[in-house]
Amino acid sequence: MQGNLYDVLVVGGGVNGTGIARDAAGRGLSVILCEKDDLASHTSSSSTKLIHGGLRYLEYGEYRLVRKALQEREVLLRAAPHIMWPLRFVMPHMPNLRPAWMIRAGLFLYDHLARRELLPGSRGIDMRRHPAGAPLIDSIKRGFVYSDGWVDDARLVALNAVDAQEHGAVVKTRTRLVSAHRSEGLWFATLADNDGVTFEVRARSIANAAGPWVSDLLKDSLNSNTHTRHTVRLVKGSHIVTRRLFEHDHAYIFQNPDKRIIFAIPYEHDYTLIGTTDLEYHGDASKVAISPEETAYLCDSINRYFKKHISPADVCWTYAGVRGLLEDENAENASAVTRDYLLELDTPANEAPLLSVFGGKITTFRKLAEEAVDKLGEALQSPARSKTWTEGAPLPGGDIANADFAVFLASFKQRNRWLPGELAHRYARAYGTRAQKLLGDASSLTDLGEALAPDLYEAELRYMRDNEWATCADDVLWRRSKLGLHLEPGSLDDVIRRIDGWFASSKPEAEPRAESSASATSSTPARTVV
Template structure:
């Protein structure tokens, strides 16, 4: 049995990692358990955006949009290496929303959140402005506005890393089994899924941040119940070759009033999504359907001169959004806001987290700790709004200037590889590179920007335990390696693990 913890956090997605980080930074003793890899569920399968949620204005979600817009700039300052501004072009379709309504929404979007760093909206003449070049000629008017890009899975990993550096224990591949209250203390059983070994953890409070599995966890807690429900909605994305020039993204309105993002991705690719489909299967079994693929292709082909075909879809992924069930029938209308359910029985609190989105994770975590404050009167104050995530302490948030300094420190490093390292690890790149003095010291080259030194760094510092952890979540190398290169890396990884055992 472990020493007494203040907080046991269940779930290693963005909300669980964010709560563990916030709590540890306040001086609480924290353990976070995740049954799979960090961000293996919903938190690595998002649209990769830190955004206010322009379309949520249509459902009068003003509080959520305002909070998300404020958080957009907080997060941009905290992790400028993995979060950066992006301009979105919205071609106007008169058959869908009227122009005045779109313009009003964009005006509110510009002003609700006290925008400071990002440029505002401008109107485009798609016949003349270069952003209109790939758009069908029948669309003559458009708008351009700002939001931010994020590497979602790395955002989770960096929160877990920061939690650990503030004293938290992070256990991946460790399942929550059950819990019961005993004399005002939680006795929770957890299991290492690799070995099957179980142990009992004592904690003063539990936080259930299991995302799509939130109700399953409640069912495994003796005496726990909740009147709240989670609505599972499947969102799918496809990845195709990038088919336009420029760094801007596009947002198009579909006939069903949904909006589809077409974003530049990994240099030469496009990330297109998302769908919104009610889902009642097991979250771990989610997969894209051919109907979803066609739906996304049709949305793109309605607006762009270059028509995409099924053969252009190189990759796809699906995630299950655990939305708080507010009773709305239309999946697109279900709130993206978060709701807490606090069970204070026996002075041993259980905090269940319903809903939430990537953009508001930090605020959600802060509100969660505020909910638990009466049980921990000596815990520290709110702190994350002014803090950097690991690697994000880049002077003035200027990654370009940081890249110049990196070139001076490691003059042998190829420019494109230095840029990749700066964008992925920020100032932590110095931990990865260490005392290396030439390219050969990075070890085996697996392909693209992927060298052995990076794999070893991720295994030592970021809980990477499988080749997939590295190729799919800690990095996106899996999109750039050939099948032969990916297989070679998997063999190298397995051999390394065998030797370590």
């Protein structure tokens, strides 16, 4: 790749960066993406895992953002029904916090701001009769139920990267942008891998999708003489995971006296995911962790509603991430900061363009990417600006007939009756129609190779390595899957050693096993998997 010329250099391997790379490559632009760590290793794997409009944003007058997000919900649910699916949310009514008329009005808006085909509307419920009322304190008599969606956020990022590569993009993980400068109408960028090996690429444009580091990149790495008008506010969001707190398949949205809301969501079958906090953050965004105070806050929020109380001792796992939200000087606290995004394009006369992404939320990533490539296409005077394509395009593995996962799952299990039921379900959920590619010609568990952990066979590790840029146990256990959560605490270190040893001793294929794509028209250099 030394010295190769690309139309777009994307910096950042989160959902926005991979979304931009996918969209641009699919429009025929030559693309290279660099990410200093693993895909989705920071903000994009630390979300509340929701595809949602953001009901609470209505209180802040964010009607445009909510409408845009609601429009995207069903687009995404159709694009990847294996990793995204509808979810019903129950909001218990607490008269001392928000009156019932206000909640009904908000839900009416939520139902009607955008067209719905897959998701049912909201309604009031009697908590004494509804299954969701059983775990709650007896004083809660009524509530409301509405629809949003669930997403496996880290897999969403990986699938965008896979699709970008299959449309011709080069994806380089564990590769950071050292510096870049403009000259002769191009960007000259120096990249470095984890071993310190550096190489230079040339690009006609740069898309700065570095999330929490977007402003740092402008200041430290891009010798661009750019005087940006915007910046980001760093906000930490933390989550806890406990053993399952309820048996039904609905999620909860709880109101707190501080006007924040907390979700309690069915998670990985045996667990409940609880979050999130919103705190101003001023430290290193790559070294973020939940605080004892946040853990206590989340436990207290749950205990306000559930009959059975939890304490920090009941927490099985925690995670935290930093969101780079568009700075809003009028927002009094972190919860009120807008989740909308802004794309700033810097195009000095006769110089290569620079597009920077400020803010955003996971639900609107596809629309953000589309608008970003529109702007870049126009700046590059490329016909790509008129070739939008992602709205109706499935993500890898998402080409499931009628977006009906249940029918697909039954067919997959029937075709592979030798697979244990739970393992077949996990493969179908994680990989969709590509689960068959993972299995290859296997007809027994023995054919999948050694089991390095319960239900984790070499065949899946090879698939993750050769197709999804996994290079270590952390990538496998906490991002490409959540298998780490299901391991016995005493066995985790041993499993990590075995998986890391497998990666160290195994050799990846010389060429990635990318699916062909009928719409790939890019002339990007040979595809590479790191």
